[in-house]
Every structure is written in structure tokens, then in C-alpha cells.
Amino acid sequence: MALDEELAALMAAAQRGDAAAYRALLKACLPVVSAIARAKGVRGEAVDDVVQDTLMTLHRVRASYDPARAFLPWLRAITQRRAIDRLRRAGRQPREIHDPLAYESEVDPGPAPGQGLEARERATALARAVASLPEGQRQAVEHLGLRDLSLDETAALTGRSKGALKVNLHRALKALRARLNQERS
Amino acid sequence: MPDRARNQARSERLVDDLAHDLTPVRPLPGPARRAALWLGAVLLVGLVAGLILELVGASPFDAPGFLLRMRVPDRALAGLGAVLTAATAAVAAFATSVPGRSAAWSLLPLPGLALWVGASGLGCLRGWIAPGTDLSGPVGHGHVTGTGCFGFLVCVSVPLSVLILAMLRRACPLRPTLTAALGGLAASAAAAALLVPFHPHDAAATDLLIHGVAVLGVIGLNLLAGGRLLSAEPAPLTPPDPRSRASGPAR
Numbered sequence: 521m522a523l524d525e526e527l528a529a530l531m532a533a534a535q536r537g538d539a540a541a542y543r544a545l546l547k548a549c550l551p552v553v554s555a556i557a558r559a560k561g562v563r564g565e566a567v568d569d570v571v572q573d574t575l576m577t578l579h580r581v582r583a584s585y586d587p588a589r590a591f592l593p594w595l596r597a598i599t600q601r602r603a604i605d606r607l608r609r610a611g612r613q614p615r616e617i618h619d620p621l622a623y624e625s626e627v628d629p630g631p632a633p634g635q636g637l638e639a640r641e642r643a644t645a646l647a648r649a650v651a652s653l654p655e656g657q658r659q660a661v662e663h664l665g666l667r668d669l670s671l672d673e674t675a676a677l678t679g680r681s682k683g684a685l686k687v688n689l690h691r692a693l694k695a696l697r698a699r700l701n702q703e704r705s
Numbered sequence: 706m707p708d709r710a711r712n713q714a715r716s717e718r719l720v721d722d723l724a725h726d727l728t729p730v731r732p733l734p735g736p737a738r739r740a741a742l743w744l745g746a747v748l749l750v751g752l753v754a755g756l757i758l759e760l761v762g763a764s765p766f767d768a769p770g771f772l773l774r775m776r777v778p779d780r781a782l783a784g785l786g787a788v789l790t791a792a793t794a795a796v797a798a799f800a801t802s803v804p805g806r807s808a809a810w811s812l813l814p815l816p817g818l819a820l821w822v823g824a825s826g827l828g829c830l831r832g833w834i835a836p837g838t839d840l841s842g843p844v845g846h847g848h849v850t851g852t853g854c855f856g857f858l859v860c861v862s863v864p865l866s867v868l869i870l871a872m873l874r875r876a877c878p879l880r881p882t883l884t885a886a887l888g889g890l891a892a893s894a895a896a897a898a899l900l901v902p903f904h905p906h907d908a909a910a911t912d913l914l915i916h917g918v919a920v921l922g923v924i925g926l927n928l929l930a931g932g933r934l935l936s937a938e939p940a941p942l943t944p945p946d947p948r949s950r951a952s953g954p955a956r
Contacts, residue, residue: 534727535729535730535731535732536729537727537728537729538727539724539725539727540724542723542724542727543720543721543724546720546723546724547717547720550716550720565712568712568713568715568716569712571716572715572716572719575716575719575720575723576719576723577877579723579726580877581804581876581877582730583730583731583732583733583875584732584733584802584803584804584875584876584877585732585804586732586733586735586803587732589805590805593804593805594803594804594805595804595805596805597804597805597879598804598877598879601804601879
């Protein structure tokens with residue numbers, strides 16, 4: 521509960537008129553408030569709206585915080601109320617559900633669950649495969665394939681001839697293809 | 706996501722605006738102290754009203770009759786219940802107006818309410834079962850009768866409700882309807898408690914009905930007016946949206 525004590529002290533200072541403490545308090549509240557809003561089921565840009573609504577309310581009713589009591593329950597109660605207000609307002613907005621095509625083709629703007637995980641896994645597998653190539657082939661893939669350098673630049677960098685680089689790249693791609701296919705199956 | 710970044714920048718700017726706008730505030734006293742303050746105001750209202758009636762010479766208060774009535778257990782208990790209900794409902798209303806306090810505070814007035822309603826009902830029952838014990842004949846020379854006590858209850862409840870709603874608004878009632886209902890209960894119970902010294906009648910069924918209607922009416926009024934009054938968002942001190950939008954495209 522170290523965070524709570526810290527925030528409570530900042531809030532007490534803010535009630536006395538300490539603007540620096542107040543700024544620090546609000547900055548520290550931003551992630552807390554958005555986490556509470558997300559836990560309430562607010563998604564996407566609406567989270568930031570809830571954060572701003574909550575800060576405005578907090579500012580208006582800052583006298584209602586009792587410095588002798590914990591800060592986070594006070595903040596949580598205000599945030600949850602503002603999150604519910606936002607969800608209700610969003611629920612009242614009309615959505616295009618009369619058009620089945622539009623409804624079905626509406627994409628969830630957020631990343632799908634586990635999407636980042638899969639991409640990261642693929643990236644590490646590829647990095648491992650590249651690292652296991654022989655020196656010449658690895659250089660060819662890194663400079664030509666990944667960093668997008670030209671043949672001349674790569675030749676100057678590595679001191680290999682352009683012909684050797686072409687052969688190395690070709691062999692490297694073949695080896696990578698074989699290795700990644702084998703890993704997948 | 707550029708929208709996301711812009712929104713976060715807006716939050717940061719809002720932080721700066723609010724910090725810029727900061728003025729020192731005094732933390733509100735605890736719910737019990739604010740309730741005590743309100744109860745003090747209630748007593749003051751009662752004393753002043755009684756004094757004015759006394760000066761005008763229309764005071765319905767007769768001390769011997771009051772003392773005699775207080776010797777009847779169910780009438781004394783009903784009066785005590787009304788006082789208890791007023792005090793606990795006021796504490797509960799002020800407690801629920803502070804964010805982060807449990808909604809279970811709203812259960813606090815229930816025992817007092819049970820005593821008040823129960824004792825009044827008992828008095829009514831006594832009048833039915835044993836009509837001879839009715840005090841209304843010899844005791845009262847009452848000016849506050851029938852519709853009179855309905856008028857008294859409503860006329861006293863309304864200013865007390867206005868006062869408690871104004872005090873509740875200074876905190877942050879996140880459950881406005883619950884808080885307003887508790888405030889209404891406190892106001893009507895206080896009015897009923899103030900009525901006790903002036904009320905010459907024994908609790909009769911019609912009397913109880915009139916009181917019940919008055920109390921429920923006051924609570925209903927509070928629900929209608931207060932729920933909206935307490936949930937209304939006053940205009941923010943600094944309108945951050947237009948300003949941030951104006952400076953938005955410049956970035």
C-alpha cells in the first residue's frame with residue numbers, strides 16, 4: 521500500500537494548494553484510472569475519455585477527500601462511476617446493426633488476443649534461424665535482406681565480392697526456408 | 706496509433722490545466738460531524754419556529770400535556786424512534802455522499818425507522834384494542850390537528866430537505882438517488898420529531914396514515930428533485946476541450 525500512502529500525501533498537499541504535488545498526483549493517477557476503466561469494460565479511445573472525465577470530477581470534488589482515509593478507494597469510486605456513465609452513453613449511440621454486411625465486416629480496431637504473442641514467437645524463431653547460418657550467409661541476409669542495403673554497399677562493408685554475396689544470399693534463403701519449414705512441421 | 710497519442714497528449718494538457726487552476730480547499734469534515742451540524746440547524750429551526758408561534762400567541766405547545774404524553778411508552782418510543790431515524794439517516798446520507806464509502810451505510814437508519822414505525826403502529830393498535838386509554842380527549846387543546854399536522858410536516862420538511870441537499874451537494878454523491886432518499890428520510894423524520902411536542906393527538910389510524918403519506922411524499926419529492934440535483938454535473942472550471950482542440954492542429 522505504498523502507492524496509496526504516497527498518493528494520499530500528494531492529495532493532502534494538493535488540498536493545501538501545492539500545484540507541483542497536484543501535478544505529480546494527477547500524472548500518477550493517469551495509469552491507475554485507465555486500468556480501472558479497462559477493468560470496468562471500457563475499450564479503445566473511450567478509456568481516455570473516462571480518464572479525462574475522472575480528472576475533471578476529481579478536481580471539482582477534491583475537498584471531499586478525507587486525508588485521514590485511503591486515497592485509492594476514493595479514486596476508484598469516482599472512476600467507476602465515470603466509466604459507467606461513459607458506457608451508458610456509448611450504449612445509447614446508434615450502431616449500424618440493420619445492415620448485416622456492415623455489421624459483419626466491422627473490424628475490432630484493437631489487437632486480437634494473443635496476436636502480439638504469435639508475432640513475437642515468429643520473430644524469435646526467425647532470429648534464431650538467421651543466427652545459426654554460417655558467417656557469410658548471415659551477413660548477406662542481414663545486410664541485403666533485412667537492412668535493405670544495396671549489393672555495392674554490402675560489398676564495401678563486408679569486403680566480399682558481389683558475386684559471392686549473391687551466392688551467399690541464395691544459399692541462406694534456401695537454408696532458412698528449409699529450417700523454418702522443418703520447424704513448422 | 707496517432708489518435709491514441711493525441712488523446713494521451715490531451716490528458717497531459719488537462720493535468721497541466723487543472724494544476725494551473727488549483728486553489729487550496731479545506732477537506733470536508735467527516736459524515737458524523739456534518740450530520741451533527743445539520744441536526745443543530747434542525748434544532749435551531751425548531752426553536753425559532755416555536756418562539757415565533759409563542760410570540761404570536763398561537764403556540765400549540767402545552768408543557769404538561771407533552772410530559773403526560775411522554776409517559777405513554779409507545780408515544781415516547783415513537784418520538785425517540787423519529788429522533789434516532791433523523792440522526793442516523795443524516796449520517797448515512799452524508800456518508801454515502803463521499804466517494805469510496807460503502808453503500809451499506811444506508812442500512813444505518815433501519816433500526817431507528819423500525820422503532821419509529823413500530824411504536825406508532827403499536828399506539829394505533831392500542832387505540833383499537835383498549836379505547837379507554839385514549840389520551841386525546843383530556844390532554845390536548847391542540848391547534849395542530851388533522852390536516853394541520855400534514856401541513857406542519859410538509860412545511861418543516863421542505864426547508865430541512867433543501868438544507869440537507871445543499872450540504873450533500875458539496876461532497877460528491879456518486880449514488881445520487883440513494884443519497885437523496887436518505888436525505889429525505891432524515892428531513893421527514895426530523896420534522897416528525899419536531900412535531901412530537903406540538904401534537905396533542907394520540908396515534909390514531911388516520912393520524913398514522915396522514916403522517917405516513919407526508920413522510921413518503923417528502924421522500925418522493927427528494928428522490929425526484931434531489932436525485933437530479935445531486936447528479937447534475939456543474940460546468941467545469943476550465944473548459945479544456947476547446948482549448949486543446951484549438952492548439953491541436955498547430956502541433
